[in-house]
Amino acid sequence: MSAEKRILLVSACALVDTDGRVLISQRPEGKPLAGLWEFPGGKVEPGETPEETLIRELHEELGIDTKVACLAPLTFASHSYEHFHLLMPLFVCRRFSGVPTPREGQALKWVKPNRLREFPMPPADEPLIPFLIDLL
Ligand SMILES: Nc1nc2c([nH]c(=O)n2[C@@H]2O[C@H](COP(=O)(O)OP(=O)(O)OP(=O)(O)O)[C@@H](O)[C@H]2O)c(=O)[nH]1
Numbered sequence: 001m002s003a004e005k006r007i008l009l010v011s012a013c014a015l016v017d018t019d020g021r022v023l024i025s026q027r028p029e030g031k032p033l034a035g036l037w038e039f040p041g042g043k044v045e046p047g048e049t050p051e052e053t054l055i056r057e058l059h060e061e062l063g064i065d066t067k068v069a070c071l072a073p074l075t076f077a078s079h080s081y082e083h084f085h086l087l088m089p090l091f092v093c094r095r096f097s098g099v100p101t102p103r104e105g106q107a108l109k110w111v112k113p114n115r116l117r118e119f120p121m122p123p124a125d126e127p128l129i130p131f132l133i134d135l136l
Pocket of ligand 1: 010012032037038039040042125
Protein backbone atom coordinates (compact mmCIF):
# COMPACT_ATOMS: atom_id res chain seq x y z
CA MET A 1 0.00 0.00 0.00
CA SER A 2 1.44 3.35 -0.94
CA ALA A 3 0.40 4.85 2.42
CA GLU A 4 2.78 2.46 4.18
CA LYS A 5 5.84 3.29 2.15
CA ARG A 6 8.53 5.19 3.94
CA ILE A 7 9.71 8.47 2.51
CA LEU A 8 13.38 8.45 1.53
CA LEU A 9 14.95 11.89 1.43
CA VAL A 10 17.76 12.12 -1.11
CA SER A 11 19.52 15.35 -2.03
CA ALA A 12 20.69 15.76 -5.64
CA CYS A 13 22.67 18.38 -7.52
CA ALA A 14 22.86 19.60 -11.09
CA LEU A 15 26.45 20.79 -11.37
CA VAL A 16 26.64 23.27 -14.23
CA ASP A 17 29.79 24.17 -16.17
CA THR A 18 30.58 27.40 -18.01
CA ASP A 19 29.09 25.97 -21.24
CA GLY A 20 25.75 25.30 -19.53
CA ARG A 21 26.28 21.55 -19.42
CA VAL A 22 25.13 19.40 -16.50
CA LEU A 23 27.12 16.58 -14.91
CA ILE A 24 25.53 13.14 -14.78
CA SER A 25 26.95 10.05 -13.19
CA GLN A 26 26.31 6.43 -14.13
CA ARG A 27 25.28 4.12 -11.30
CA PRO A 28 27.88 1.35 -10.97
CA GLU A 29 27.14 -2.36 -11.41
CA GLY A 30 25.82 -4.08 -8.31
CA LYS A 31 23.70 -1.14 -7.11
CA PRO A 32 19.95 -0.80 -7.60
CA LEU A 33 19.22 0.93 -10.93
CA ALA A 34 22.77 0.08 -12.14
CA GLY A 35 23.68 1.57 -15.51
CA LEU A 36 21.24 4.47 -15.23
CA TRP A 37 22.52 8.05 -15.30
CA GLU A 38 21.68 10.27 -12.31
CA PHE A 39 22.53 13.52 -10.62
CA PRO A 40 25.26 13.37 -7.99
CA GLY A 41 23.96 13.25 -4.44
CA GLY A 42 22.74 10.79 -1.88
CA LYS A 43 20.63 10.05 1.15
CA VAL A 44 20.22 12.78 3.74
CA GLU A 45 21.71 11.34 6.93
CA PRO A 46 20.24 12.08 10.39
CA GLY A 47 21.23 15.54 11.57
CA GLU A 48 22.11 16.79 8.09
CA THR A 49 20.41 19.43 6.01
CA PRO A 50 19.99 18.59 2.31
CA GLU A 51 22.66 21.18 1.55
CA GLU A 52 25.12 19.56 3.99
CA THR A 53 24.43 16.20 2.37
CA LEU A 54 25.37 17.58 -1.02
CA ILE A 55 28.55 19.22 0.21
CA ARG A 56 29.57 15.87 1.74
CA GLU A 57 28.50 13.74 -1.24
CA LEU A 58 30.09 16.02 -3.86
CA HIS A 59 33.34 15.74 -1.97
CA GLU A 60 33.11 11.96 -1.49
CA GLU A 61 31.87 11.07 -4.99
CA LEU A 62 33.62 13.67 -7.12
CA GLY A 63 36.38 15.23 -5.03
CA ILE A 64 35.01 18.76 -5.43
CA ASP A 65 34.16 21.35 -2.79
CA THR A 66 31.32 23.81 -2.62
CA LYS A 67 29.34 25.68 0.02
CA VAL A 68 25.74 26.30 1.01
CA ALA A 69 25.66 29.73 -0.65
CA CYS A 70 26.52 28.09 -3.99
CA LEU A 71 23.56 25.67 -3.89
CA ALA A 72 20.33 27.05 -5.38
CA PRO A 73 17.12 25.03 -5.05
CA LEU A 74 15.57 24.39 -8.47
CA THR A 75 12.81 21.80 -8.09
CA PHE A 76 12.17 18.37 -6.58
CA ALA A 77 11.23 14.83 -7.52
CA SER A 78 8.48 12.93 -5.71
CA HIS A 79 8.32 9.39 -7.00
CA SER A 80 7.08 6.04 -5.66
CA TYR A 81 9.49 3.16 -6.08
CA GLU A 82 8.50 -0.33 -5.06
CA HIS A 83 9.87 -0.18 -1.52
CA PHE A 84 9.97 3.53 -0.73
CA HIS A 85 8.73 6.90 -1.86
CA LEU A 86 11.59 9.12 -3.02
CA LEU A 87 11.53 12.80 -2.15
CA MET A 88 14.50 14.43 -3.84
CA PRO A 89 15.24 18.15 -3.88
CA LEU A 90 17.36 19.15 -6.88
CA PHE A 91 19.83 21.98 -6.35
CA VAL A 92 21.87 23.78 -8.99
CA CYS A 93 25.53 24.49 -8.36
CA ARG A 94 27.68 26.60 -10.69
CA ARG A 95 30.48 27.41 -8.26
CA PHE A 96 32.74 24.72 -6.93
CA SER A 97 36.43 24.11 -6.59
CA GLY A 98 38.27 21.19 -8.11
CA VAL A 99 37.63 19.11 -11.20
CA PRO A 100 34.92 16.45 -10.82
CA THR A 101 36.68 13.09 -10.82
CA PRO A 102 34.99 9.70 -10.44
CA ARG A 103 35.96 8.47 -6.98
CA GLU A 104 33.52 5.57 -6.77
CA GLY A 105 34.09 3.83 -10.11
CA GLN A 106 31.24 5.68 -11.78
CA ALA A 107 31.30 7.09 -15.33
CA LEU A 108 30.75 10.85 -15.61
CA LYS A 109 29.45 12.95 -18.49
CA TRP A 110 28.81 16.65 -19.05
CA VAL A 111 25.60 16.95 -21.06
CA LYS A 112 23.50 19.83 -22.45
CA PRO A 113 20.07 19.66 -20.78
CA ASN A 114 18.31 19.18 -24.13
CA ARG A 115 20.37 15.99 -24.64
CA LEU A 116 19.67 14.49 -21.20
CA ARG A 117 16.89 12.30 -22.64
CA GLU A 118 19.54 10.40 -24.63
CA PHE A 119 20.82 8.95 -21.34
CA PRO A 120 18.58 6.51 -19.46
CA MET A 121 17.80 7.98 -16.05
CA PRO A 122 15.80 6.67 -13.07
CA PRO A 123 12.08 7.32 -13.54
CA ALA A 124 12.10 9.89 -10.72
CA ASP A 125 14.53 12.05 -12.71
CA GLU A 126 12.66 12.36 -15.97
CA PRO A 127 10.27 15.14 -14.80
CA LEU A 128 13.30 17.19 -13.68
CA ILE A 129 14.72 17.56 -17.19
CA PRO A 130 12.35 20.32 -18.41
CA PHE A 131 13.33 22.48 -15.43
CA LEU A 132 16.98 22.25 -16.44
CA ILE A 133 16.16 22.97 -20.09
CA ASP A 134 14.22 26.09 -19.02
CA LEU A 135 16.97 27.25 -16.68
CA LEU A 136 19.93 26.70 -18.98
N1 LIG B 1 21.89 10.46 -6.09
C1 LIG B 1 20.78 10.25 -6.79
N2 LIG B 1 19.91 9.29 -6.38
C2 LIG B 1 18.82 9.11 -7.13
C3 LIG B 1 18.55 9.89 -8.30
N3 LIG B 1 17.37 9.48 -8.84
C4 LIG B 1 16.90 8.47 -8.07
O1 LIG B 1 15.86 7.85 -8.25
N4 LIG B 1 17.79 8.25 -7.02
C5 LIG B 1 17.60 7.22 -6.00
O2 LIG B 1 17.86 7.71 -4.72
C6 LIG B 1 18.31 6.65 -3.87
C7 LIG B 1 19.49 7.08 -3.01
O3 LIG B 1 20.65 7.00 -3.71
P1 LIG B 1 22.08 6.80 -3.01
O4 LIG B 1 23.05 7.05 -4.11
O5 LIG B 1 22.24 7.53 -1.74
O6 LIG B 1 22.05 5.32 -2.50
P2 LIG B 1 22.60 3.99 -3.12
O7 LIG B 1 21.46 3.24 -3.74
O8 LIG B 1 23.75 4.28 -3.98
O9 LIG B 1 23.01 3.21 -1.82
P3 LIG B 1 24.21 3.43 -0.82
O10 LIG B 1 24.71 4.82 -0.92
O11 LIG B 1 23.56 3.12 0.50
O12 LIG B 1 25.19 2.41 -1.26
C8 LIG B 1 18.60 5.47 -4.76
O13 LIG B 1 17.54 4.57 -4.64
C9 LIG B 1 18.60 6.09 -6.15
O14 LIG B 1 18.20 5.20 -7.12
C10 LIG B 1 19.48 10.88 -8.70
O15 LIG B 1 19.33 11.58 -9.71
N5 LIG B 1 20.58 11.02 -7.91
